[in-house]
Amino acid sequence: MKNKFFIATILTLSFFSVSCSSSSEPSNSSANISQTDNLTQQNSPALPIEVPQTLPIVQATLKGHDLDIMLAKTFEEKRKGLMYRDKIKHNEGMLFVYTYPQRLAFWMKNTKIPLDIIFFSEKLTIVEMKANMQPGYGMPDHMLDQYTSANLAKYALELNAGSIESFALEIGDKLQIPEIFLSQ
Numbered sequence: 001m002k003n004k005f006f007i008a009t010i011l012t013l014s015f016f017s018v019s020c021s022s023s024s025e026p027s028n029s030s031a032n033i034s035q036t037d038n039l040t041q042q043n044s045p046a047l048p049i050e051v052p053q054t055l056p057i058v059q060a061t062l063k064g065h066d067l068d069i070m071l072a073k074t075f076e077e078k079r080k081g082l083m084y085r086d087k088i089k090h091n092e093g094m095l096f097v098y099t100y101p102q103r104l105a106f107w108m109k110n111t112k113i114p115l116d117i118i119f120f121s122e123k124l125t126i127v128e129m130k131a132n133m134q135p136g137y138g139m140p141d142h143m144l145d146q147y148t149s150a151n152l153a154k155y156a157l158e159l160n161a162g163s164i165e166s167f168a169l170e171i172g173d174k175l176q177i178p179e180i181f182l183s184q
Contacts (some may be wrong), residue, residue, distance in 0.1 A: 018022075027153060049084070050083075050110075052082070052084045053083075054138050055069075055094070056070070057069065058071055058095075059174060059177075061176040062174075062178035067091050069095045069157070070093070071095055072094055072095065081111070084110055084112065085112060085135075086113070088159065092160075093159040094157070095157050095175075095177070098155065100122075101121065101152040104153050104156050105148040105149075106133070106145045106146070107138035107147065108134060108135055108137075108145070110127040110136065111135050112135050112137045113161070114132055114134055115159065115160065115161055116133070116160070116161050116162065116163045116164045117147060117156055118157045118164065118169065119150075120153055120157065120175055121153075123176040124174055125172055128149050128150060128151045131161065132162070133161070155182075
């Protein structure tokens, strides 16, 4: 009985020493695949991935100027806004749609271009404007300026910096956009 136990022990140890030995040949074992996956993940670019979001575009008019407006309705769409864009056309912008009038606050986190922001009432009339918000791309959060409306607004429109002046916008001007696109 002791001999059988001894032989079983020797065979078991021999088996473990062969299976744990290294080889100069590549292996298709799952351990090697996992190591490769880990290396791939370590060499991947850091998040967030710097890709501008693509949103539906709606035609609108503001003081006689035809605009192509992206609609940001969800929390995530509004959070990302116009981040990571190198440019937008002179007639492009993004309209941020909220469920009720409130004081709206914006910052330029990861935004590469200067923008104007126009705040609108629930009737789509301008209640406030802020010109030339500066890009915040690459800046730490605590260094970013906040642009907050003093008035209640339900919508905010970001356009290229200089648009307020070049369109000669005034308080009370109305954004014309099919209201069906504004529903949540």
